[in-house]
Amino acid sequence: MNQPKIIAISQEDRRLHGCPYCSDAGYQVLSGNSIDSALFCQGCEQTYVVVKDGAEDSVAYFRGRKIKIQPHPNKPKPRKKRATKPRKV
Ligand SMILES: [Zn+2]
Numbered sequence: 001m002n003q004p005k006i007i008a009i010s011q012e013d014r015r016l017h018g019c020p021y022c023s024d025a026g027y028q029v030l031s032g033n034s035i036d037s038a039l040f041c042q043g044c045e046q047t048y049v050v051v052k053d054g055a056e057d058s059v060a061y062f063r064g065r066k067i068k069i070q071p072h073p074n075k076p077k078p079r080k081k082r083a084t085k086p087r088k089v
Contacts, residue, residue, distance in 0.1 A: 006047060006048060006049060006062050006065070006067050007020040007021070007048045007049070007067075007070065007073070008036065008048065008049035008050070008051060008060040008062070008067040008068065008069045008070065009048065009049070009050060009051070009069065009070065009071070009072050010050070010051050010053065010056045010069060010072075011050050011051060011052055011053050012053055012056075013071065013072035013075060014039075014050045014072070016072070016075075017072040017074045017075060018043075018074075019041040019043055019044060019046070019048065020048050020072055020073050020074075021041060021043075021044045021046045021048065021073075022041065022043045022044040022046075023043075023074055024041055024042060024043025024044065026041070026042035026043060027039040027040060027041055027042055028040045028042065030047065034052070035051060035052055035055045035058065035060070036049050036050065036051045036052065036055070036060040036061065036062075037049065037050050037052075038062055047062075049062050049067055051069050056069055057069075
């Protein structure tokens with residue numbers, strides 16, 4: 001099966017960075033439920049999925065397909081946080 005890949009991002013990432021493909025802020029809601037919404041970007045005309053705040057750790061569904069939620073592509077990769085241990089003197 002060769003279906004186009006759908007990107008799922010968090011609502012917060014969409015607010016901050018816009019469309020995951022082109023960063024456009026304009027969209028139309030195609031469908032939605034209490035956890036995720038399928039949005040149609042008015043900039044690049046691609047569809048992506050936005051997951052409500054607080055549900056970022058769950059899995060989004062789009063037309064029956066499971067989509068893993070990913071960080072927004074424009075977002076700088078989170079630096080690996082190391083537990084800040086006090087340095088031994
Ligand atoms: Zn777009």
